[in-house]
Amino acid sequence: MLTELRHLPAPAKLNLFLHVTGRRADGYHLLETVFQLIDLSDSVHLQRLDDSRIERIAPLAGVAPEDDLTVRAARRLAAASGCTLGVRITLDKRIPMGGGLGGGSSDAATVLLGLNRLWGLHWPRRELAELALGLGADVPVFVRGDNAYATGIGERLRPVPLPPRVYVVVAPGVAVPTAGIFSAPELTRSTTPIKIDSLSRDRSGFPGRNDLQPVVLSRHPRVAKALHALEQAAHSVGLDAGLARMTGSGACLFLPVQNTALGLEIVSKLPAGRQASGLKAWVVRSLDRHPLREWAFDRG
Numbered sequence: 001m002l003t004e005l006r007h008l009p010a011p012a013k014l015n016l017f018l019h020v021t022g023r024r025a026d027g028y029h030l031l032e033t034v035f036q037l038i039d040l041s042d043s044v045h046l047q048r049l050d051d052s053r054i055e056r057i058a059p060l061a062g063v064a065p066e067d068d069l070t071v072r073a074a075r076r077l078a079a080a081s082g083c084t085l086g087v088r089i090t091l092d093k094r095i096p097m098g099g100g101l102g103g104g105s106s107d108a109a110t111v112l113l114g115l116n117r118l119w120g121l122h123w124p125r126r127e128l129a130e131l132a133l134g135l136g137a138d139v140p141v142f143v144r145g146d147n148a149y150a151t152g153i154g155e156r157l158r159p160v161p162l163p164p165r166v167y168v169v170v171a172p173g174v175a176v177p178t179a180g181i182f183s184a185p186e187l188t189r190s191t192t193p194i195k196i197d198s199l200s201r202d203r204s205g206f207p208g209r210n211d212l213q214p215v216v217l218s219r220h221p222r223v224a225k226a227l228h229a230l231e232q233a234a235h236s237v238g239l240d241a242g243l244a245r246m247t248g249s250g251a252c253l254f255l256p257v258q259n260t261a262l263g264l265e266i267v268s269k270l271p272a273g274r275q276a277s278g279l280k281a282w283v284v285r286s287l288d289r290h291p292l293r294e295w296a297f298d299r300g
Contacts, residue, residue, distance in 0.1 A: 001048075001120060002048065002117060002118050002120075003047070003048050004045075004046065004047045004048065004118075005045070005046045005114050005117065005118055006045045006046075007043050007045065008043065008044040008045070008046065008110050008113070008114045008292065009041045009042075009043065009044075009110065009290075009291045009292065010041055010042040010043070010044055010095075010103070010106040010107045010109070010110040010142070011037050011038060011039060011040065011041045011106060011142075011287055011290060011291065012037075012038050012040040012041065012095045012101040012102055012103060012106060012169075012284075013035045013036060013037055013038065013101060013102040013106070013138070013141065013142070013247075014035075014036045014038060014101070014167065014169075014247045014254050015033045015034070015035065015036075015100070015210065015247045015248050016033070016034040016035075016036050016206055017032075017033060017034060017206065017207060017208040017209060017210060017245075018031065018032075018033045018209075018210045018211060018212060018247075018248065019031065019032040019033065019191040019193065019194070019208055019209075019211055020187065020188060020189045020190075020191060020211045020212070021151075021189075021190070021191050021192070021193050022189060022190065023189050024153075028153045029153065029182055029189065030151070030152065030153065031150065031151065031152070031153060031154050032149075032150070032151050032191070032193045032194065032208075033149075033150050033154065034147070034148070034149050034150070034160060034162075035138075035141045035147060035148045035150060035157075036147050036162055036165075036286055037142075037147055037286065037287040037289070037290060038167060038169070038284045038285065038286055038287060039284050039285050039286075039287055040094065040095060040101070040169060040282055040284045041094060041095070041106075042091060042092060042093050042094055042095050042103055042106065042107055042110075043091070043092040043094070044070070044089070044090075044091055044092075044107060044110045044111060044114060045089070045090040045091070045092075046087050046088070046089060046090075046111070046114045046115065046118050047087065047088040047090075048085055048086070048087060048118050048119070049085065049086030049087055049088055050085065050086070051084075051085075051086050052078070052084050052085070052086045053086035053087075053088075054071060054074045054075055054078065054086050054087055054089075055071075055086075055087075055088050055089070056068055056070060056071050056088075056089045056090075056091070057088060057089065057090045058090065058091075060091075060093070060097070069104045069105065069107060069108035069135060069136070069139075070089050070091060070107050070108055070111045071089065072108070072135060073108040073109075073111040073112050073115075073132075073135055073139075074087050074089065074111055074115060076131060076134060076135065077111075077112055077115055077116075077119075077121075077128075077131065080131055081119070081121050081123070083119045083121065085118075085119050087111075087115060087118065087119075089111060091107060096171040096175075096251075096252060096280070097175055098174075098175025098176055098177070098178075098251065099171050099175070099176075099247075099248075099250070099251050099252035100176070100246065100247040100248025100249050100250050100251065100252050101169075101247060101248065101252050102138050102141075102142070102248065104136075105135070105136050105138035105139045105141075105142060106142045108132070108135050108136070108139050108142075109132060109139050109140075109142030109143045110142070110292065112128055112131070112132055112139075112143060113128075113143065113290075113292045113295075113296035114292075114296070116128060116296050116297070117295070117296060117298075122297075122299055123297075124297065125143070125144060125145075125297055128143050128296075129143045129144050133155050137153045137154035137155050138154060140155055140157060141154075141157055142290060144157055144159075144293075145289050145290030145292070145293030146159035146160075146289055146290075146293070147159065147160055147161070147162045147286075147287075147288065147289070148160055151193070162286065162288075164285070164286055164288070165256050165285070165286045166256070166257050166258070166259055166260055166262075166263050166283065166284070166285055166286075167254045167255060167256055167257065167263070167283070167284050167285075167286070168230070168254065168255045168257055168263045168266050168267060168281060168282070168283055168284075169252060169253070169254045169281065169282045169283075169284055170226050170229075170230050170252065170253045170254070170255075170270070170279065170280070170281045171251065171252045171279065171280045171281070172220075172222045172223050172225070172226035172251045172252070172253070172278070172279055173222065173277060173278020173279050173280065174220060174222045174223065174251050174278070175251065176216055176220055176223065176249055176250035176251040178248075178249040180219075181212050181215050181216055181219075181249045181250070182212075182249070184215045184219075186214075186215060186218075187211065187212065187215050188211050189211075191208070191211055194207055194208060206243065206256070209245070210245050210246050210247070212246065212248070212249050212250065213245060213246040213250070216246060216249065216250040216251065217246075220250065220251060222251070222277075223246070223250055223251045223253070226251075226253055226279055227244060227246070227253050229270050229271055229279075230244045230253055230255055230266075230270070231244050232269075233266045233267075233269040233270055234255055234266060236269055237262060237265055237266060237269070239255070239257065239262075239266075243255055243256055257283075260283055260285075263283035264283055267281045267282075267283060
């Protein structure tokens with residue numbers, strides 16, 4: 001039986017567009033989006049414990065143990081499966097927190113995927129994804145492992161083929177609290193949904209807009225400044241600056257580019273001294289599926 005799994009990838013995601021189409025009676029917002037997985041990734045290490053302890057090594061600053069999604073994921077799976085084993089979780093963070101890239105959700109999903117093998121549970125994908133929904137609306141997309149068109153509160157997923165792409169991703173160095181953006185009175189909540197067949201024909205993945213972006217830009221000047229810098233860099237190399245947009249509820253921004261070399265050129269044109277201000281930038285590639293999509297459900 002396995003005793004340890006190291007360097008399990010927890011990839012980030014982009015919301016290629018994000019529409020708020022309504023609001024349920026319980027306060028949850030109805031969304032429409034396309035999730036694109038990218039190769040910017042955290043790394044999860046799991047060590048099996050022969051008792052029922054579930055513990056996190058070097059927890060994140062400012063995150064209470066009861067709020068740690070990786071710990072909650074392990075406890076939830078142990079309770080649901082009746083497994084009496086435990087786990088020691090170590091996480092190497094690369095994805096910015098509070099950036100709209102889904103890092104926390106992806107970390108939780110990778111813990112579920114890894115424990116499905118480490119604990120020898122052999123749960124099917126659908127069952128594990130249903131359990132994942134209780135941890136957050138973004139977690140199931142990482143468990144299912146496909147780029148997806150999502151509706152509902154983000155939990156109704158339909159795999160969607162997307163062409164390979166390269167992106168410049170910019171993190172402004174500020175975290176945006178999701179709850180405050182969704183509760184903003186000026187947020188548009190009535191966008192007309194896109195027809196999925198037209199999305200499939202288009203294959204660009206870039207219709208519509210991010211309805212949360214105007215709210216974030218008005219409330220977080222550093223995000224607005226970073227977007228302006230990315231737009232200027234895009235314009236300087238002849239790209240459509242209008243393709244630069246925010247992912248999720250912010251703060252991170254992205255821009256599709258033709259190739260890695262062009263992406264690196266754009267990064268070089270971002271403001272000098274950006275590291276001192278906390279701004280970071282990466283050139284990343286799209287993923288056609290989660291790296292653990294098949295492995296996590298293999299009984300071998």
